[in-house]
Amino acid sequence: MSDENGSYTEVTSTSWFSRLGDSFRGIGIGIILIIAATALLWWNEGRTVRTGDAIAEAQMTTEPMPGIDKIDSAFEGKLVYARGRAVTNDELVDPVFGIKVNAIKLRRKVEYYQWVEHSKSEKRTKLGGGEETVTTYSYTKEWVDGPVDSQSFRRMEGHENKTRIQSEDVSWLAPNVTFGAYRLPEFLIRSIGGERALNLSLSEAQRAELQKAFFAPNAQLDTSQVLGQQGVSMIHAQGNTLYIGRQPGAPAIGDVRVTFFETPAAEVSIIAKVNGNTFVPFRASNGTAFSRLGMGTQDMESMFEAAKSGNAMMAWILRGLGVVLCVAGFGLLFAPLKVIADVIPLLGSIVGAGTGLVAGLLGSAWSLVIIAIAWIRFRPVLGFCLLGAALALVILLYVRGRMRKAGPASA
Structure with a gap:
């Protein structure tokens, strides 16, 4: 069913038996999620400790380098802190668009003006356990990072996509x-920031060359992609953007915009191990590699504090991900209970809320247990505190269950 604005509505129904079968099949996925979450949490705690120990070891070992104007053999093989200017004489070239610049980095970003399909679903549980999805x-029309296959749209008519070029x-x-x-070395060069828009200044000859390369009849392109016409300018330069289309101010489906960015020479501060006339990562006694590059003139202590903060932030991000996966896994284990209760929709909602709470408590408790066991090996005090917190969650779950059982009897 469609309306005059081109939107399309689809109604599908799923029987109670089909939903029940899907929920039982989901138990296997739930078990996999719990195993994956367990492995992630265990690995993350080990990674956090190893990285933290490596940072601490590096901090005790690092020696400030007074100058970088000449190679000092006294620092050979040592972990050093140094400040200076990162410079290059290399010219970087985009071989497709012919853009050239003297810079540390050159980056090309390509966007396509395309039809994009959005979907919004609403599920309704019916009496008897069936489910209707609207x-x-x-x-x-949007600018997107890659061509969109309109043949997969529910309603393709009037929303056909094409592209003038593909890059x-x-x-x-x-x-x-x-x-x-x-x-x-390359691993430090990749860490250099300060990217800025690259101002393009294309001559008429350069634009004509690009027009010929992309849209001339003998261009090496698939004929379905050659949408330009001779005599019509399809190449426009605006700031750091090459616009490939008829009118930059009025984009049409198939238009492409290519933006360019450069990273110029910059002041940087580094912590790395000297190896001849270059640098390599420092490898701590536990085997963990460490190096750091900061933009501008930064003191050594602030660089180490930033490394510690980054390690802690990554630890909490991965912990959060592990807990979410664990809770989702337990939720799938209990999903059949809700589907069974959905024979009466109101009862299904109540059971669903209850199983969701149980899954949250069990997932959180299991995550804390794994984190605690991992930390006991390295940080016993914190590990036992986490085990205590996990035990408290389990006790809370047990007490809640006893209270539910005692409620009807006392009434």
Whole structure:
């Protein structure tokens, strides 16, 4: 069913038996999620401790380097802190669009003007346990990162996609970046920030060459992609953007915009191990590698504090992900109970709320147990505190169950 705005509504029904079968099949997925969450939480705690120990070891070992104007053999093989300017004489070239720049990095970002399908679903449980799903599909024109296959749309008519050209996002790094008398390795060059828009200044000859390459009849492109016409300018340069289409101010389906960014020479501060005229990561006694590059002039202590903060933030992000996966896994284990109760929709809602709470408590408790066991090996005090918290959640779950059982009897 569609309306005059091009949106499309689809109604599907699922029987109670089908839902029940799907819920039982979901138990296997739930078990996999719990196993994956357990592995992630265990690995993350080990990673956090190893990285923290490596940072602490590096902090005690690092020596400030007074200058980088000449190679000092006294620092060979040592972990050093140094400040200076990262510079390159290399010219980076985009071979497709012919853009050239003297920079540490050159980045190309490609966007396509396409029809995009959006969907919104609403589920309704019916008496008897069946489920009805009403899905509304709507269509909008948007700039997206890649071509959209309109043949997969629920309603393709009037929403056909095409592209004038096809390209991809690419980054180039200067192979030779100097740091005083030293040369920066690729792993440090990739950490250099300060990216800015690259102002394009294309001559008429360059635009004509691109027009010919992309839209001339003998261009090496699939004929379905050649939408330009001779005599019509399809290449427009605006700031850091190459616009490929007829009118930049009025985009049409199939238009492409390609934006360019450069990373110029910059002041940087580094912590790394000296290896001849370059640097390598420091490897701690536990085998964990450590190095750091900060933009601008940063003191050594602030760089180590930033490394510690980054390690802690990553630890909490992965812990949160592990807990979410664990709770979702337990939720799938209990899903059949809700489906069974959905024979009476109101009862299904009540059971669903209850199983959701139980899944949340069990998932959180299990996550705390795994984290605690992992930390006991390295941080016994914190590990036992976490085990205590997990035990408290289990006791809370047990007491809640006893209270529910005692409620009807006392009445």
